[in-house]
Amino acid sequence: MRYEEIGQRVKAFRLASGLSADEVAQKIGISRTALYRVEKGEIAKIDTLERLSDLLEVSLPTLLGVGIEYMPSAVSYFERTRQLEETADQIIVLAGPVSFLLASDGFEKALHTLLEESVPGDVPQRQRLLADVTSVLDILRQRKEAYRRRRPNIVNLVSADQIARFLNNGLMGKPDLPDVVRRERHTLARGEIEHLAALIEADDLGVQIGLVTDTLPMNGFQIFRQADRSTLTISPFRLGEQPNIRVGVAMATSAPEALKLHHKIVTDAWRTAMKGPTAAAYLRELLSADTSAPTTRSPRRPEAKTKAV
Template identity: 40%
Template sequence: MNLTSIDYLAIGQRLRAYRIAASLNAEQIAAELGISRAAVYRLEKGEIKKIETLERLAQCLNTTVETLLGVGMEYYPHASGFFERMRQLEEGSTRIYSHFEPFSYLLTSEKYDAYLQQMLLETDSTTVQGDKLDPKSLQTLAILSERKSHLNTHLPKIHNLIGIQHIEKFIHLGLVGSLNISPSTRMERVLAARQEVKYLLHLLEEKKDIVQVAITKQTIPSSTFQIFYNDSEALSVASSPFRLGELPNISAGVAWVSSSKEAIHHHQSLFDALWENAAKGDDALRLLRDTLERY
């Protein structure tokens, strides 16, 4: 197979995301392939010369050559690899269409990351080892933080579709990983959730040329998704069962990324239909403020 027409950089990015998802470091991949660690990093930069190398890497990472080439669906059974792939795609995007509960993590404050770690510690899941998060979960948090930091220097236009019911639940429950917490902790977390909604309002007022939201009262999909564009070209669509809001989940489920034109078309059509009839601009701001006042 001739690799001259293939996007080498994209292959390298997928390799890195799949390596992270498999909880493998560069030394382990190097040992499996019989190459140096530096050679692994070069592969992840897109320096790939032979199809045989991709075949061995695909087997090592429990995927296929077609997926690494961007032909098939990319599947991620843990949030670490998925959010690394999201970070990569966001770096190359000029526009993002997003639907996450309660709203996009990219629009949360810097204080949110510490609360997210605390929420994950409160969950009864495999993410917790004793009184600490497991290494893979800590890696996920580091990748999320990197995503947000990168947007301080490269902020694509973000169109975030929000369901008002999700905002109401977010404020009502607060930033909690479990409902089995003390009343005083619950009150603190409810106040923290309110602050996040206020921060979102601040972003919408200060960066309205870059960040736009539409708030709908309609029922919206339970599966979250994000569509990536570079100017007018659609790059990919990603869908995820992972949650970064109240009662978060970063370990159970399978997320996917696809560059299929059909998948992108159907998700964009769904997004556009919900966006059209939702509150936008000043109406969205009023709806958010009214919701805060009611709670």
């Protein structure tokens, strides 16, 4: 049993609950110091974990990492992602059109506005959801800092159709925005695709990007590879086009069958994806065809060369 990972899950679900460490400790009858020891990965009594499970509304098997770990909150999902990234040697990302670790500074600056826009004005518990936005942004900042410090290898697969749609729609948290704002968000989307093209042209050995012309799963997923194990996460939460941090359930598992099946998706998609100069040329042509008005035109997709992950 990996007590450090149990502690990480406790922290992720505690953050998602909106309760402070003091509040959680008081409600389950332990000291704050004892709770922090649990979160740091020290051995915890099973009855303590059971009380945490009840309070945080998460099953005990999920806290223990038995089978599939379910995360109904974007806060807990992004915190678990941060934890996994901190020890990963390689990260395989199938999500788009924006992968946060590779996103531009402009995208990060716009993210607060986008995520707040994605929370409807009449939704129940809106203030709590806005507090979640703040928590998510704090976690994202920590993720980017850790990535810049550690520089794990990244394999990023992005749908070519999603990129074209992203350029057409712009970087928006909701559809009913004034025309002047829509034009600004369209410019932000162009900047993000230009940034992606520049990343591909930089030919960084630690960052491999493939543009997929075939159908990809609706929910994105990531595989975190460590020296002694790998973990798969599947998530409906997204930060780019039509951001969502409110609705859905993310999952994490280290089950060999799940990893094998999802790695096959990656291998098959990578084999036929556009890469290197071919991918960069596609994006540059897409950008040159784009205007400030919505467009449905897409450039011709060149033949992709085969390359193994």
